[in-house]
Amino acid sequence: MLRTALRNVFAHKARLLMTVLAVMLGVAFVSGTLVFTSTISDAYTKSSEKGFDHVDVRLQPDDDADEGRPGDPPPLTQDLLDKAAALPGVRSATGNVAGFAAIADKDGDLVGDGWSTNGANYYGGDGGEGTDPRYPMRDGRAPANAGEIAIDAKTAERTGYEVGDTPRMSVDGPVLEPEITGIFTTDDGNVAAGGSLVLFDTKTAQDLFTEPGEYTEIDLAAAPGTSEKQLRAAAQRILPAETEALTGTKLADDQARDIERGMEGLRTGMLAFAGIALFVGIFLIANTFTMLVAQRTKELALLRAVGASRRQVTRSVLFEAIAVGTAAALVGLATGVGIGAGLRSLMGQFGSTVPDGPLIVSPTTVAVSLLVGIVVTVLAAWLPARRAAKIPPVAAMSSLHAQASTRSLVVRNTIGALIAGGGALMVIAGTTADDGKALMGGGAAVLLVGIFVLTPLLSRPLIALSAPLLRTFGVSGKLARQNAVRNPRRTAATASALMIGLTLITGLTVIASGISHAIDKMATDAMKADYSVTMATFTPLNPEVEKKLSGLDEVTASSPLRNVPAAIGGDEEDLTAVNGKDVDKLLELDFEQGSFDGLAEGVPAGGGPAKAIVDDDTAEDEGWRMGDTVAVTYQDGTEGELTVSGIYHGNEMINGIMLDTSVVDPHLDRISDFEVWLKTEGGESAAMKERLEAALGDNPAIEVMNEEDVSEAIAGLITMMLNVLYAMLGMAVLVAVLGVINTLAMSVFERSQEIGMLRAIGLDRRGVKRMVRLESLVISLFGGVLGIGLGVFLGWAAGELISSSLDTYALVLPWERMGYFLAGAALVGMLAALWPARRATRLNMLAAIKSE
DSSP: OHHHHHHHHHHTHHHHHHHHHHHHHHHHHHHHHHHHHHHHHHHHHHHHHHHTTTOSEEEEEOTTOOOSOOSSOOOEEHHHHHHHHTSTTEEEEEEEOEEEOEEBOTTSOBOSOSTTEEEEEEOOOTTSOSOOTTSOEEEEOOOOSTTEEEEEHHHHHHHOOOTTOOOOEESSSSEEOOEEEEEEOOOOHHHHTTOEEEEEEHHHHHHHHSOTTEESEEEEEEOTTOOHHHHHHHHHTTOOTTEEEEEHHHHHHHHHHHHHHHHHHHHHHHHHHHHHHHHHHHHHHHHHHHHHHHHTHHHHHHHHHTTOOHHHHHHHHHHHHHHHHHHHHHHHHHHHHHHHHHHHHHHHHTTOOOOSOOOOOOHHHHHHHHHHHHHHHHHHHHHHHHHHHHSOHHHHHTTTTSSOOHHHHHHHHHHHHHHHHHHHHHHHHHTTSTTOHHHHHHHHHHHHHHHHHHHHHHHHHHHHTTHHHHHTTTHHHHHHHHHHHHSHHHHHHHHHHHHHHHHHHHHHHHHHHHHHHHHHHHHHHHBOSSEEEEETTSOOBOHHHHHHHHTSTTEEEEEEEEEEEEEETTEEEEEEEEOTTTHHHHBOOEEEEEOSTTGGGOSOTTOOOEEEEEEHHHHHHHTOOTTOEEEEEETTSOEEEEEEEEEEEOOSSSOSEEEEHHHHGGGOSSOOBSEEEEEETTOOOHHHHHHHHHHTTSOTTEEEEOHHHHHHHHHHHHHHHHHHHHHHHHHHHHHHHHHHHHHHHHHHHHTHHHHHHHHHTTOOHHHHHHHHHHHHHHHHHHHHHHHHHHHHHHHHHHHHHHHTTOTTOOOOOOHHHHHHHHHHHHHHHHHHTHHHHHHHHTSOHHHHHHOO
């Protein structure tokens, strides 16, 4: 039986090729994901270890410390640095200052990937004349004053900057044009990932990022004979409150874990899409083995007649599946290694580079890839194998088994209807449940299974709808429709693969369209301002930006939006500070009680509570009403009081407690804005936008956006995310295409005699080709219609769940995109039919008529 199974594999190489390709693609996606994420994780981990080569102990603010003081922990002082340098066992002590620093290339565009555009200090010791081992200079020298910087070598290569150039850059608003005095090399992981690093002298870095004499971190290097633990123990004796000491080993391990967690999310997402492709592949595999078993019915019956047991027949089919799965898994593994290497190289094409390191192909990757390929193939082949073993030899020889009985179809349709109905009810119930995600997700899976079981029943009425169109193609169209419904189970299995892919694609598109509309409505409805000014990298703005813009003659009203840390009732709460005098001209809020009136008064001259407005959810949670007085503790520890002068309806973008900047500014360590809103004379225009940008020195890090720009930015972000998801789901659609090709090719083989007869009685080659193409088109459109319909239903259900937390969410049907999806399904059908149609036209009439 084993020899028989292997002989059948080699006898049906062409027919099994599509199955091998389907499994191979899924396995390649799995192994490529594991290779890629393991390689990136290993490279960054080793790079991070190098980054801590010069650090034995680091002193840093303790973000977890809770001393009752709202906001971030205080920076480290020069006094602490001096004490640390004097500790026994310390070879050197380095004060670090870090923050955001954006540098423009020669075309004025921002360098780096946004979040990794960093600035730091070159620490040359107390006198500033020493060297910093973290940043060895490749060219030139270290910066020595406020007009000088050094840039990393990778940024220099990307931009073409050299020593002596004066690039335009920004830290938090004002444009700077310092001279490049040096180009350095670094093991910094952010730079390796495509970011940029700019170095200043320590005094300049403190002026820009902290305060004079303050540091963000202090690094200690141990003298010979002193261990990390000993040095850490000594350092802990001088630590002030809200400060911690960590060893270099701990820092490297923590960063490695952070990298691994970051990779875990990417790995899980990519594997989920690989799983979808494999799930779709199951339909193709099951279909292939069902047809192969059907074509070999008499052969299997003879085996039974000469003594083979049911178990042996089942095993022979499963042996074939194991052989196919093993071959596909091995090819998929090799392909996946290439995909992993290709993805790593592809990162460079998008401006991100990876630290040097080997390609990691772990034993786990090999084992998982082989296991996935073999298990998926065997599971998909098990049902056809079991069905083949159940066929009585006499019935098989006389082909009495060929058609499914009416009773079996009734049972199947009843079960399918119950499963689909149960899944639909679960999905609908999930829309009203408090936490309906799990219920809805489970219901969606059950619904898909139920629809798959029902597709043979659904195929006849839905394909019948195409009859009027197919009649225009004459005999070829009529035969195509009849062929499409001749074997409903096969048609259903073929169409289901495409259905699943389009269900996911359509559902995601419907959800994304609704979210995009909701966020856009939320942002633009509240925006009475003509312009919103922010940092391109979402970092804080210098308050000088608002002062500069508000001083322009064309600006009639302006307000910063300033996040302010505070404590209310013992809990940390971010207040939003605005210009109370102009905020009503810039911001549209739906007040339940009160208004903006009185917000600009600030703290009364004689003392007492300042006025503040609060969103309805916060007021309800805290039990506040109009006129209530609330105790508040500001960042510097000063206690005060606020009076609730208005309650407004908030949303995800505008909520919380809002008050005037004059109330909170005296208590802030460092003032910064996250956004500035402007109203201009004559409203927004292209000329006005250019005027505002010019006033800011055409800063590469600052974005000036009108309402249309805000909407486009939101839509662009959603579109980018959708395109990534489409690319991932494209693997499942490709497997579905292979399924259509395989079904048509094997269907043509089965109907060789019939096609020969049609040719003999006058149907020409063109008519045969048209018949096969139309059959493929009908099957693909059947799957497309089912997929789009299910996608809309699931998208609506998910939207109902989202609308409970996103008030502005509304169902938006992307008709244009759905039209593209349906056209794509038709294109899939046409492309999938090319080879089978060509094969059908090349059949020899006489040989086909004589075939069995």
